[in-house]
Amino acid sequence: MEQTKVLIIGAGPAGSTCGLLLKKRNIDCILIDRATFPRDKICGGGLTPRSFKLLSRLLPDFKYDYNSVLRLKLCIEGEQVLDFMMAEEIRIVKRKTFDAQLLEHYQKAGGTFINDVLTGIEERGQQIIVTLKSGRQIACEYLVGADGANSRERKYLNPNASHGILCMEQYGPKSPDNAIVGNLSRAYHQGYYYSFPNESCDVQGYGGYVNTPEIFRKVLRDMGCPDEKPLGAYIPLSIEYPIRKNIILIGDAGGFPNRLTSEGIYYAFLTANHAAIAINTGTPFSVVNKKVFDKKKWEEYASRIFYSDTGLAILKFCCKHTPGIITWAFNKAAR
Ligand SMILES: Cc1cc2nc3c(=O)[nH]c(=O)nc-3n(C[C@H](O)[C@H](O)[C@H](O)COP(=O)(O)OP(=O)(O)OC[C@H]3O[C@@H](n4cnc5c(N)ncnc54)[C@H](O)[C@@H]3O)c2cc1C
Numbered sequence: 001m002e003q004t005k006v007l008i009i010g011a012g013p014a015g016s017t018c019g020l021l022l023k024k025r026n027i028d029c030i031l032i033d034r035a036t037f038p039r040d041k042i043c044g045g046g047l048t049p050r051s052f053k054l055l056s057r058l059l060p061d062f063k064y065d066y067n068s069v070l071r072l073k074l075c076i077e078g079e080q081v082l083d084f085m086m087a088e089e090i091r092i093v094k095r096k097t098f099d100a101q102l103l104e105h106y107q108k109a110g111g112t113f114i115n116d117v118l119t120g121i122e123e124r125g126q127q128i129i130v131t132l133k134s135g136r137q138i139a140c141e142y143l144v145g146a147d148g149a150n151s152r153e154r155k156y157l158n159p160n161a162s163h164g165i166l167c168m169e170q171y172g173p174k175s176p177d178n179a180i181v182g183n184l185s186r187a188y189h190q191g192y193y194y195s196f197p198n199e200s201c202d203v204q205g206y207g208g209y210v211n212t213p214e215i216f217r218k219v220l221r222d223m224g225c226p227d228e229k230p231l232g233a234y235i236p237l238s239i240e241y242p243i244r245k246n247i248i249l250i251g252d253a254g255g256f257p258n259r260l261t262s263e264g265i266y267y268a269f270l271t272a273n274h275a276a277i278a279i280n281t282g283t284p285f286s287v288v289n290k291k292v293f294d295k296k297k298w299e300e301y302a303s304r305i306f307y308s309d310t311g312l313a314i315l316k317f318c319c320k321h322t323p324g325i326i327t328w329a330f331n332k333a334a335r
Contacts, residue, residue, distance in 0.1 A: 072179060
């Protein structure tokens, strides 16, 4: 049986970043993904300032393509309440290109990548034996689950973990003003509409706890978007699994995206770094990642208030009467 210290399942932003950070520390690891890259991933592709700053701190040599956006428009119940220039750009990446560039960076650094599917996990004493679809078995000391919203490791640790919110997206024609547009509504089941302009098109999406292709189409029609073919994906938003020392969940697999905004790429980088530190130092991941776990708790309360009828009414009032406070708060949160 093959042996490695760390086995990472999933080569999205979380898995490839973790692999690169382990390689930097000369820690033996193997990265596995079921997809052949470049593969597409349903995602707005928005990297906030804190997200791309963290990425450049962790991987200073990594170069990637993006569309820089400075303008943001916010609507509530379809009525535009804010239109402003952000203090710092948001970088919109095409996930198909971005994830392939990150994986290539890992491979160029000497990282081992296997194109295969995780099908089984078995714990034997201190070791974890992983079975792949090809029949190959690999024994490891640490198993890192970076396999996204439908994580197999997450199901292994908690078969009843919830899926989170369902987002649907379509690619629409590129709007001329290169602005991010958001709309919030009481009818959206704690969800939101968004449009993110990348280099060649606008990614238009709707996410909420209740979502179907019919609801998606209605939301997009109401926002004046042409009808295209929707694609759907979950964003897991809660951490519901027993924490282990040698099975670590990062990125979407761990349910780390922000509960209020669904920003997930930043948390993919952050938790990947925490996993690499935990493995390198032998410190439990729950300790290294403590601030993120703690933050998840208050996010839950904050989102209930934010998306309530009263929360949206207060936001609308503030956008109209004290827009400076809202733009200041937005710029501070994105930094
Ligand atoms: C509609 C939508 C819009 C979004 N917009 C934004 C945004 O604008 N900004 C932002 O920051 N976040 C956004 N997010 C969230 C963001 O996409 C995720 O947080 C991010 O992709 C998480 O990265 P990850 O590496 O954890 O998982 P993923 O990118 O999902 O990668 C998981 C990988 O695991 C592989 N895999 C899965 N199962 C197996 C298996 N059994 N064996 C082997 N490989 C496996 C998959 O092939 C995949 O490559 C959005 C999400 C959605 C759904």
